Amino acid sequence: MNPLTSSPDGDAAAPQPGEREQTPFESWDRPRSPWLLPGRCRTPRRRTLLLEMVTRGLFPTILVFSIYLLCAGHYGPGGGFSAGLVAGLAFVLRYLAGGSTDPGALVPIRPPVLMGLGLAIAVGTALAPVVAGEPVLSSTKLAVPLPGSGELEVVTSVFLDVGVYLLIVGVVLDLLRALGSGIERDMRAAGEEA
């Protein structure tokens, strides 16, 4: 499927950059995926195009930065918690720009599963040293040999951070689902009744 021509739902309300796509120079920054340009925008007047465009650029950047924080956490400022919060903020930004487009729907896993998996990974990392006869929650350095370029040093506490990261992202997504789109849904229901 060609993402350039596919419209999210074929609705004419979306600004479709369809006609001039034969010039590659002008089409290089066109949307490759339909997100944040939802076809059915209930109230077009409420859209903030500027925020949407900025978000399109910022969202992946913030996610990459959160991964950096996750990996840097053992030696410098960062760690699973702040990385998770940064990633969560990316989703919040996307929610603010995209409005009622549910950010939960954009992640193929349901937020509670993400939280559960994160917590399970974290507890598993805490308990794993017991098998080796070490105290609970202790960490060690693993040297992973990389072909051609020495070895990569991995501190096992990074797995705990990964767990926390997933947990926090799940929490933020769940919050957006419950307090963001949930309340919007309630308001729409109330508005339709009135």
Next chain:
Amino acid sequence: MITPTINLLMALTVGGLYAVGFYLLLQRSLMRVLIGVVVLGHGTNLLLQLVGGPPARAPIVGSAPADTFADPLPQALALTAVVITFALTTFLLALSYRSFVLLGHDEVQDDLEDRRIARRGGPAAPLHQDAGPDGRTEDER
């Protein structure tokens, strides 16, 4: 014994936050109560941050000589406490929204026992209230 030292301005700020927080907690509107909890939480977290002593260098090994570091423990405690207060504020927010949806307003209602005692103050107060169809007595509804 370590003599606790604290910046006077900061002490006044903490005191002010506590005063405002407790004042708001005593209001009837749930929204004000919630803001009171938030303000009180800020006061507490600021206090927790302050007990580590005067400001100093960030306690990251290798970034500065160790004797110029600030005490990292209160910072860790404050971070944890901030997260907990934040989470509970969110929960309280959701709960007051729920209360708003259910009741149509966010006022804290009268206490059941208070109302019952007030009603019993009269000379002709009945000994037992009639219970309604749901098994709760009249004033519990």
Next chain:
Amino acid sequence: MTALAALPVLLPILGAALAVVVSTSVLAQRILALTTLGSMVVVAAVLLVRADRSGPVVIALGGWAPPVGIALVADRLAALLLLVSTLVALAVLGYAISQRIADYGRRMASSTFYPTYLVLSAGVSLAYLSGDLFTLFVSFEIMLTASYVLLTRRTSVQTIRAGMTYVIVSLLSSLLFLTAVAMVYAATATVNLADLSERVDALPPGLRTVLALMFVVVFGIKAAMVPLHFWLPDSYPNAPAPVTALFAGLLTKVSFYAMVRTQTLLFPHDRPWTLMLWLAVATMLVGALGALAQNDLNRLLSFLLVSHIGFMLFGLAVFDARGLSGATLYAAHHITVLATLFLVGGLITRRTGTVALDRMGGLAATSPALAVLFAIPALTLAGLPPTAGFVAKLQLLQAGAGAGVGPTAVAAVVIAASFLTLFALTKVWVRAFWGRARPTVEDPDPHDELEVGTARTPWPMYAATAGLVAVSLAIAVFAGPLSAMTGRAGEDLIARVPYRVAVLGDADR
């Protein structure tokens, strides 16, 4: 082997995480929850045996030695209460599962109950085991947050106010707790309890009193000590029976445990503690008299719960090994019996369709099993011989009588409060179990969470309640060895040295 002390905390968290992952299968959630709590009981029993035989089990998380690192400590007091608490949590879980099967069938009810229940158990375990003030704070937050969710899961117009009161009062006490922790840190530069017990001694007496009183207020709110009890009879009766039973059994006792731990370790007294004696008197009398005025079964039980917190406070106020031993035994008995009574209250409501005592009647004839299940814990709570309540109360009375004029006078109040308890429970018995049978009150809302006014009660609900009655009877049967052990726990608490040595590891302390 010391990793054992971390399991009562990590197991339920892992269980909760997995229960969230499998949230689409309610059967898997039930099995997970039962397995987790079952293994916690085993771990707690092993911990108790080890702590009693060879001293406190201490684990330094991450290998960081205290006072720098976080330590989990399972001494006799903590391990005993942990064992009783997990047993009660397991039984209440059995009751809850079977009630939910009966009310929902295979229909998916809600995927949040079991994870939240497990998180609450984790918080309770961590509170018993935590070796420093801040971990104690965190554990209370874990426990209370889970309790907020359980209490307000199905709020209605009637119950939302009570839920709000509970949440805001608990939040306020948590913030005060944090303030107290900050002040302790400012004064001593440590939060580790064992380390603190050495450093607090050097503080000026005025400062020590302020800190001690802050902890009394903080844990007093959470333990429902009069005059800080007002939130409890208002909020507890509004939750479903299993949730109320769990709260009544565990939450206030955890706070009482925290009060005992902080006061004995940080602010010891040589003589009976006059302030606490007065608070105990107020708690016992206000609770018992409040219970007499109630017509709602659950509110009556809630007031009795408050009243009997006073009995334990009395044990703490005497402040010697025997008083603390009595208080520990009383706490263990109280956890079991209050949870049982609230479960029986749930069964009664299910049978009669009402919580109002004046609309019940004749249950002894229509449901003899219920009558037996109510009578045994009621007699236990009132403290009639030969029940567990009698054994515990006798220890408290002996401790009081041997500690001077003030405690002896308060011991007389203990007896008076016991009679008031008996009177309140007799009222329940006469109204609900004797008299002519009354028609069942129709379920006002047949589609809500709780099915009431039905004779269709599955046997596991009775079995879970009976299991708790059996635990309570077992406390009476094994009163000899148990009180010997609580005696040793009381001596440890007064001596303070075993705890310090176990945590800090220095022989010369």
